[in-house]
Structures are given as structure tokens and as C-alpha cells.
Amino acid sequence: MSQENRFVEMYRLVKAYPNPFGDDVKVVDGFNLILKKGEVVSLIGHSGCGKSTVLTMVSGLNPISSGSVVVAGREIAGPGPDRSVVFQSPCLLPWMTAMQNVRMGVDRVYPHASRTERRQICEYYLSIVGLADSMDKYPREMSGGMQQRVGIARAIALKPNMLLLDEPFGRLDSLTRMELQDVILRILDKEKITTMLVTHDVDEAIYMADRICMMTNGPNAKVGQVLELPLPRPRNRADTLEHPLYYELRGSLVSFLEEQERHKHHKPKATEPDEPAPPMTVTLSEEEDTTASENVTANA
Numbered sequence: 001m002s003q004e005n006r007f008v009e010m011y012r013l014v015k016a017y018p019n020p021f022g023d024d025v026k027v028v029d030g031f032n033l034i035l036k037k038g039e040v041v042s043l044i045g046h047s048g049c050g051k052s053t054v055l056t057m058v059s060g061l062n063p064i065s066s067g068s069v070v071v072a073g074r075e076i077a078g079p080g081p082d083r084s085v086v087f088q089s090p091c092l093l094p095w096m097t098a099m100q101n102v103r104m105g106v107d108r109v110y111p112h113a114s115r116t117e118r119r120q121i122c123e124y125y126l127s128i129v130g131l132a133d134s135m136d137k138y139p140r141e142m143s144g145g146m147q148q149r150v151g152i153a154r155a156i157a158l159k160p161n162m163l164l165l166d167e168p169f170g171r172l173d174s175l176t177r178m179e180l181q182d183v184i185l186r187i188l189d190k191e192k193i194t195t196m197l198v199t200h201d202v203d204e205a206i207y208m209a210d211r212i213c214m215m216t217n218g219p220n221a222k223v224g225q226v227l228e229l230p231l232p233r234p235r236n237r238a239d240t241l242e243h244p245l246y247y248e249l250r251g252s253l254v255s256f257l258e259e260q261e262r263h264k265h266h267k268p269k270a271t272e273p274d275e276p277a278p279p280m281t282v283t284l285s286e287e288e289d290t291t292a293s294e295n296v297t298a299n300a
């Protein structure tokens, strides 16, 4: 990948946690991944493989044991407003309204804007997540989905270089989950924020991402395969599901996860690649669909 395409760079990331005997166990070991500016990458893998560990290391909230993360040309040294995180639970301050919860970060990131401008920024982002009529509600007056919308508005209003989503829809019912997937997709189409999404959900990973990074099982987890998704944007659920490559892409993901499951109790000795694993691309034959094959070529 050329230098100008390297917006987020993760090099040989290692995270070691002490086990109950006091020995360090490398949960993640030699994780390499590069994201282009504006790219959305889903991180998928079996439970406990280290997805959140990678995400929190990139956020700066979880110290890196060794390796480095470079965002927009700067090596990260801790958390910062250039990297917004949305977790499963939005953790809103209960004594503040939706507006005040978003306003806290905005006041910090736009210190030179006037009070009116800062209010307008908050109103804008609360509106695009669908909370125009609920800005003055307190968390106790909002559903889980509404609270998560506030969490998303709070993250995006910071105008981050990178958005880190750690199973952001994990606690929501399936209808709300689908609504919020579309809210995020609309925002990403407009704001072009480079995004990493941790999810367990294969269909969510395909619907949201440009590429899917599949992690091997831990300990010593790393990038197993990277799957390119030649699906057009803006995304639309019906068109995505009907795309001629959809089930082939889904099959590739499921096969990888099944393969990892088989190796759970028979793990080969870990190796340490210098570069990210080569991308895996599913292609259509010309006979299958000529329109879709344009996308394949454009993204291959």
C-alpha cells in the first residue's frame, strides 16, 4: 500500500496480560493492519480472541505492550479526541441531558467557537442521529437505542480522525440494531471517517465495511485473513442482501470462523508476519454479473 494510503497503521501490536500465576500471556501478538483514509474495516473473530484488545489499544485506553499505532502520521501515546470510541453501553452521565452529554466533548474540541456555534454543532449531530425532539431528555427518559444514539452523536461531534466502534449494537433488539446500522452508514457516507468496527455478527460486518479483518484465535492472535468487500456505496440493505456476491462473501467468513473453531484445541505454532496478511477477494465471473464485476475490479 502506498504511503499516502496509510491513514491508520498498526504495526506488530502485542498485548500481554498477566495470568493468575503472574506470567505474561500474549493475547494479541504481531497484529498488523493498515486502513486507508475514510475506510471502514470490521474486525471479526471468535469470542475472546482479542478484538476489543486491539480496538482499545488503538483508542489509547489500553497500553500497548509492544508495537505501534500511527494515526494521520502521528504515533499515538494515549487516548485523544482524534479517536472517538463507541462501546456497547454509551455510559451517559445520568444528571445531564442528551444535549449536555454531547456538549461536554464539543466544548473541549471547539474551545474557540462561540456558545451558539457549539450549541448548533450539538443540535446538528443529535438531529442526524434522529434525536431532534429529544435533546433535552435525561438518560432515564430514553430507551437503550436512544441512549446509544446520543453516544454516537457524542463521538461524531468531535470530528475525529478515527471512529472506533466496539460492538455498538450488541445490547439492542434487532430492529433498533438495523436502524442504528443505517444511521452510522449515513454518517460515514457523509463524513468519511476512517472506522474500525468490532462485531460478532457476520452480516453486520459485511453490511457496514469495505474490508473485513478476520482474527485468529488467541492467545497470540493476529490477522488471519482480510476480505475485500466489493459492494457499492451508499449501502442499502435490500441491495446488499441481493448482491450476487453476498453469499459467497458470507461463506468465506463463515469458513474462516469454522476453521478457527476446528483449530481451537489444535493450535499450530504462531508465526510472526512482517506485513499484513494478503487480502482475500471473492470475484464474480463475467457470466454471473457484468455490473457487479466493475465493482470487483475497482476494489481488487
Ligand SMILES: Nc1ncnc2c1ncn2[C@@H]1O[C@H](COP(=O)(O)OP(=O)(O)OP(=O)(O)O)[C@@H](O)[C@H]1O
Pocket: 017, 018, 027, 045, 046, 047, 048, 049, 050, 051, 052, 053, 054, 200, 218
Ligand atoms: N485486563 C485484562 N487482564 C487479563 N486478561 C484480559 C484483560 N482484558 C482482556 N483479557 C483477556 O484477553 C483476551 C481477549 O479479550 P478481548 O475482550 O479483547 O476479546 P474479544 O475478542 O473482544 O472478546 P468478545 O468477542 O467476547 O468481546 C481474553 O482471553 C480476555 O480474558
